[in-house]
Amino acid sequence: MADNKLTRPWHGVPREEIPWYPVIDVDACIGCGTCVTSCGRDVYRFDFEAKKAVVANPMNCMVACQTCANTCPSRAISFPAEDEILRMEDLVLVHHSVEDELLSRRDQLEVDSGLPRGDLVHLKVTRIQEVGGGTRIFTLSPVGEADRLCQFVPGQYLEIAVPDSHFMARAYSIANAPRSDDTVELQIRRVKGGRLSAWAFDSAHEGEVIQARGPLGAFTMRSPVDRPLVFVARGTGFAPIKSLLEQQVNMLPQRPMLLFWGATSSDDFYELEQMATLMRRAPNLRVTLVARRFDPDFIPPERAGVATGRLSDALAASGLDLSGFDAYLAGPRLTVTDCLLALRGLGVEEDRLFADSMST
Numbered sequence: 058m059a060d061n062k063l064t065r066p067w068h069g070v071p072r073e074e075i076p077w078y079p080v081i082d083v084d085a086c087i088g089c090g091t092c093v094t095s096c097g098r099d100v101y102r103f104d105f106e107a108k109k110a111v112v113a114n115p116m117n118c119m120v121a122c123q124t125c126a127n128t129c130p131s132r133a134i135s136f137p138a139e140d141e142i143l144r145m146e147d148l149v150l151v152h153h154s155v156e157d158e159l160l161s162r163r164d165q166l167e168v169d170s171g172l173p174r175g176d177l178v179h180l181k182v183t184r185i186q187e188v189g190g191g192t193r194i195f196t197l198s199p200v201g202e203a204d205r206l207c208q209f210v211p212g213q214y215l216e217i218a219v220p221d222s223h224f225m226a227r228a229y230s231i232a233n234a235p236r237s238d239d240t241v242e243l244q245i246r247r248v249k250g251g252r253l254s255a256w257a258f259d260s261a262h263e264g265e266v267i268q269a270r271g272p273l274g275a276f277t278m279r280s281p282v283d284r285p286l287v288f289v290a291r292g293t294g295f296a297p298i299k300s301l302l303e304q305q306v307n308m309l310p311q312r313p314m315l316l317f318w319g320a321t322s323s324d325d326f327y328e329l330e331q332m333a334t335l336m337r338r339a340p341n342l343r344v345t346l347v348a349r350r351f352d353p354d355f356i357p358p359e360r361a362g363v364a365t366g367r368l369s370d371a372l373a374a375s376g377l378d379l380s381g382f383d384a385y386l387a388g389p390r391l392t393v394t395d396c397l398l399a400l401r402g403l404g405v406e407e408d409r410l411f412a413d414s415m416s417t
């Protein structure tokens with residue numbers, strides 16, 4: 058019998074809406090009974106005459122558990138594709154329900170792993186700019202002890218606490234190289250139903266002081282100074298790439314560098330003035346803006362190229378010989394995977410590819 062205790066909603070999603078339970082291939086089942094006796098959730102019964110295991114209470118099965126499939130000697134048990142569960146884990150409802158539970162059980166669950174957690178700092182929102190692509194640029198100034206932030210390395214990120222929360226935090230890449238006034242710039246994109254997005258787009262105001270931890274992360278420059286570089290960015294991946302690029306323009310303006318910046322539409326590109334300035338300062342920097350569609354009135358910065366289509370296709374079609382280059386990529390996981398493939402095809406060696414995936 059389905060057990061009410063075992064069929065409670067899974068992180069807010071009704072259990073009956075989740076198609077996760079074992080399916081037995083009766084021809085392959087040799088009737089050993091391992092699954093029946095090892096499942097602690099009463100999912101199975103046993104047909105003693107036919108000598109076969111039977112899935113009697115499928116909804117008792119724990120979402121994402123596969124213990125019985127792993128221990129079945131004849132590999133007779135299967136489950137839905139794991140992608141189904143990963144898709145569920147992406148749902149705002151699931152993400153928020155997990156987060157709320159973690160915080161409500163903090164007393165029981167908390168442990169100090171010894172991993173870097175960054176310094177706790179206070180930052181004042183000194184400027185909020187609306188730019189393309191559903192993105193806002195926040196300029197933040199250190200308040201008091203936050204001057205430690207000036208020690209960040211380009212490519213690193215901060216964890217910004219959702220204001221008025223019990224320290225729920227979200228990661229945002231710093232989008233600039235270190236500045237003399239210690240300000241940092243974050244490019245925050247709206248995520249539907251998102252908690253920090255709701256603050257960033259609906260209630261944040263200049264002068265507000267927020268909490269953050271950082272700097273964190275290891276997506277930093279690691280190439281010898283004599284190597285040419287190719288940067289590839291899409292979505293919010295543009296932030297760490299811009300930080301790395303600015304660092305190079307400040308330190309080694311003659312360095313040969315390529316930037317491929319991908320977006321859905323030409324309206325999603327922003328800070329093109331700054332891009333033009335970087336190209337003026339770095340004569341060997343070549344920029345290509347890649348979008349699925351371009352507004353007929355779109356004017357790219359002087360010397361910047363444009364390409365229509367997917368970022369990985371534009372890279373592959375560039376015909377460039379990138380052997381000898383080091384490559385830095387940031388953006389959504391699938392884009393990064395496709396672009397890695399394209400870069401390998403253009404001759405970038407495996408140990409010279411450095412990638413950072415983010416969800417948007």
Ligand SMILES: Cc1cc2nc3c(=O)[nH]c(=O)nc-3n(C[C@H](O)[C@H](O)[C@H](O)COP(=O)(O)OP(=O)(O)OC[C@H]3O[C@@H](n4cnc5c(N)ncnc54)[C@H](O)[C@@H]3O)c2cc1C
Pocket residue numbers: 146147148149150152153214227228229230231243244245246247248249250251252253254255274293294296297414415416417
């Ligand atoms: C290293 C790093 C750097 C980042 N840099 C930027 C940046 O520069 N600019 C930017 O706009 N965003 C960046 N992000 C994404 C950012 O941290 C947030 O995930 C995003 O802004 C959504 O936050 P939210 O509170 O608005 O939405 P949430 O309330 O977190 O929920 C919205 C969605 O988040 C997704 N989600 C589920 N699990 C997770 C998880 N574990 N972590 C994050 N999202 C999850 C789900 O799809 C959910 O639907 C970065 C992420 C990482 C890991």
Ligand code: SF4
Pocket residue numbers: 081085086087088089090091092093109110128129130131132133134
């Ligand atoms: S563990 Fe596999 S072989 Fe054994 S009874 Fe279960 S399904 Fe059949």
Ligand code: SF4
Pocket residue numbers: 078079095096097098100101117118119122123124125126
């Ligand atoms: S996956 Fe886990 S909970 Fe589900 S039937 Fe198998 S052992 Fe039981």
